[in-house]
Amino acid sequence: RRNSTSGLRMPPGPPPLPIVGNLLDIPRKREAYAYSAMADKYGDIVHLSVLNKNVIVVGSLQALTELFSKRSANYSNRPYSTMIYKLMDLEWIFAFQSCGDIWRNQRKLFHSQFQESVLHEFRPLQANAAHDVVRRIMETPNLLFQHLHMHTANSLMGVTYAMEMTARNCNIVTMADEVIMAWSKVAVHGSYLVDALPILRFIPEWLIPGGGFKKEARECKEKAIQARNLPFDTVLAEIVQGTARPSFVSNSLTQLGSCPEIHLIKACAGTAYFAGTEAISISLSTFILAMVAYPDVQAKAQRELDDIVGKARLPNFDDQQSLPYVNAIIKEVLRWNPPAPLAIPHTSINVDHYEGYHLPAGSIVIGNLWKILHNPEVYAEPLCFNPERFMPDAEGSDLTAVLSNFEAVYGVGRRICPGRFVAVAQLFVTIASILSVFDIRPGLDEDGKPIHVEPDFTFGVASHPLPFKCSIAPRGDYVRQLLNTDD
């Protein structure tokens, strides 16, 4: 297929059908995996056309860096979605905004509090949350995954609002989780007909049996507003009473304070919580899965922790530099199952050409991070969980290439994840604390035999491990005493 004006070919891709184009080729499940299979067949830049929209899927770091980084002025906006902007009313979340002043100001504010050099202020809070979750796991190990999820929410709520997990706050977490689920559904291109036919948004809710997409959107909008406003209003009240503790919100309000900024801070705080929880929660479940499937890795990390931290205390941030293997596990967790394997879609403003291909204006451009993080030329046996590849003395590998390629897990260019430093800090202190006191093993069947686990993931917009059975138990008698006496 050649473009009539530029004379250049469109990138290759599955042959389109009349009228609907590649609608049937757009994967509905295991998306990252399906797009990777397309890349294996057609190349690193694949083109699909869906109901007059061009979708470009980029599967190499070189091409993604060229488009999202070097040509970022053209490729950093977000595609328009009637469902997200008009019906769910989520444009206040800056992850969904195109690159205007509001987006720029929010990112600047976010960065001012969450950049690596100022994050140390939140370290005690993050460490306490991690030490708290190991106590909870000790009490009710069968609730492991619920504990890990609530812990993620708890520590992000802590960093953002200095809020603790009361019953009311758990309710906020549930509402926020429902909002995240609703928007993940929209992010799958073509999930809602209203995105292809925006006029449908004018259909009244009562005309659709059960309320359909209008009801889903209304409920999502209401929950998002509550989950954003309730914790923020609490911090405002605490500031007035003089009881507010340091947090993203209280620090920002104290530093900026005037009216227009209040809206900015409120939106930014809501974004932090909404955009961050799922990625950390997924990474913690992926870590548990990796430990079940790769017991030798677990044993090696525990030896490192025993040497450096010992058994008389829990790990904290002062230990981080001395625990290269634990740090390598965290990178490998993120590489093995990137939580956002297709990042968040970008869109182009102007027509462009790359490597002899015509890239139409207004294309939806998807970075296939999963493919980049499973490139066998950089990561030998990419489906295997192998933290050694991130170790400084890794044999036969180019650590610089391995590390620079790895950074793609946070996206490429102007929209790179601004929460990556908070995330890595939280993952470090949680994973190190869990490994230092627990053994994670496969679950047992009715005959008491270990159940074999074959790691697999959803590979969707957010990629969760598929359900698996595991058991978690203290590494020795010392643990109970340690957890009661620590802090």
Ligand code: HEM
């Ligand atoms: C394991 C951790 C995480 C990973 C792997 C991750 C990955 C990503 C990716 C791939 C993107 C999309 C980049 C793009 O559009 O090209 C993104 C965006 C974003 N992330 Fe994260 N993330 C993580 C944790 C967090 C946390 C903890 C927060 C908040 C505290 C956060 C806040 C955001 C925000 C606000 C955006 C949107 C940025 C923008 O549109 O300008 N992320 N992240």
